[in-house]
Amino acid sequence: MHHGFKKDYRFLLSRLIPRHRLSSSRIEGIRSALASGIHTELIREAWLSMEELVSLRIYDRGSPETRGGEVHVQFTERSGPSRITLEMPSAEYSAVSGTDLIRGGVVPSVLAGIISALALDESPVNITDRLENLLDLAGNIDPGASAFLMLFSEFEAPNIRKSGRIGESSLADAESSGFYGASLGSEESVILVERGRMDGSIFPVDEKSGTVMLFPLRSAGLVYGLLEVHSSSRGNPKSDSMINYHLVAKGVIRVLDNNRQLERMVSIDRLTGVNNRNNYEIQLPLEMERATRNRKSLAFLIMDIDDFKFFNDKYGHDTGDKVLKLVADTVKKHLRKIDQLFRFGGEEFIALLPGAGREAAERTAERIREVVAGTKLSMDDGSALGITISVGGCIFPVDAGDEEELFRKADQAMYRAKREGKNKVSFFTG
DSSP states (O other): OOTTOTTOHHHIIIIISOGGGSOHHHHHHHHHHHHHOOHHHHHHHHHHHHHHHHHTTSEEEOOOEEETTEEEEEEEETTSSOEEEEEEEHHHHHHHHOGGGOOSOOOHHHHHHHHHHHHSOOOGGGHHHHHHHHHHTHHHHSTTOEEEEEEETTSOOTTSOOOSSEEEEOHHHHHHOTTTHHHHHOSSSOEEEETTSOTTOSSOOOTTOOEEEEEEEEETTEEEEEEEEEESSOSSOOHHHHHHHHHHHHHHHHHHHHHHHHHHTOOBOTTTSSBOHHHHHHHHHHHHHHHHHHTOOEEEEEEEETTHHHHHHHHOHHHHHHHHHHHHHHHHHTSOTTOEEEEEETTEEEEEEETOOHHHHHHHHHHHHHHHHTOEEEOTTSOEEEOOEEEEEEEETTTOSSHHHHHHHHHHHHHHHHHTTSSOEEEOOO
């Protein structure tokens, strides 16, 4: 695969691929594949990661070559000597790349459109545009054809804008519809609706349309909705056309899968406005990799609000929420732009300080502790509540060599600060 590491996909994903250049959803996919250890998942994530690096113009991809039943695809780094060759049996290559769906008469512009839609960055802002671009491909398959996307309201998709070609219906209404119900109740991947039975569509049917094709969009036990294609042809479409429509449907499913993953990985804690734990789990390994590559240190701070349970029990959870917001705002104002603050859970926050050694980190932690201690929460009765935090710190790579050890040692230091009277800063000492 790379410098003698043939087919070692675990080594590729954990060591060779520049993960700091990949999108957050791709990194999450890599972490999941490494955790599962499933061979096909490792291959799939290797392929998708390299394809993303190609889309970012970091690597160039060569043409697939078949040798003795195996497919070899070489990726060459644009700005360096690195070459990575993915090697896998033909069946595995088909499974991860989708080429089993495009044998025969695939329209080149359709394949290019699918790749383009999947290669765009993972920002939720682009989800609707990518789906619209995929729907545009119907006209490349069959001149005059139009494609529409019906999403079920049970599938929450806040990042997707409704439009003339992207509509919504409930799953119950679709199942009870004579127009849509048959496709959802059938094991077939597509149902043809002949002229005269098209009045059940939620989308306008052009008078020139002779056939409507319905493709249920299923993934991992979830039915997102239906891809609906209005074709001017009558009767069964040509097999080559169906191959291409299936390919478009698979592209739509992949975009919806990515969007769903993004929603689960929303990076901001809604209450405090700082990064959340999901984002912490993505950013910490990236910052550690960056520190190692640049031969710099990384300071890790855990901050816990003292006696937080008291605020909740005596004044109610609304007051507790205000305390959390006030602490988050105060801490964030006293961090550098390159520092990152996360709400780890409950009343606990974590800050990552790239490039900071022990002395600088201790100064920052003490300044934050002091500022929070001087901050008061104004109450409705005119009184003011004092707030303090206990801070524990640890330095990578001096004190700890991996994520778990870094957290554990900083956590131990923070609890030492608690035991010593709270409202204190304590750093790990070997």
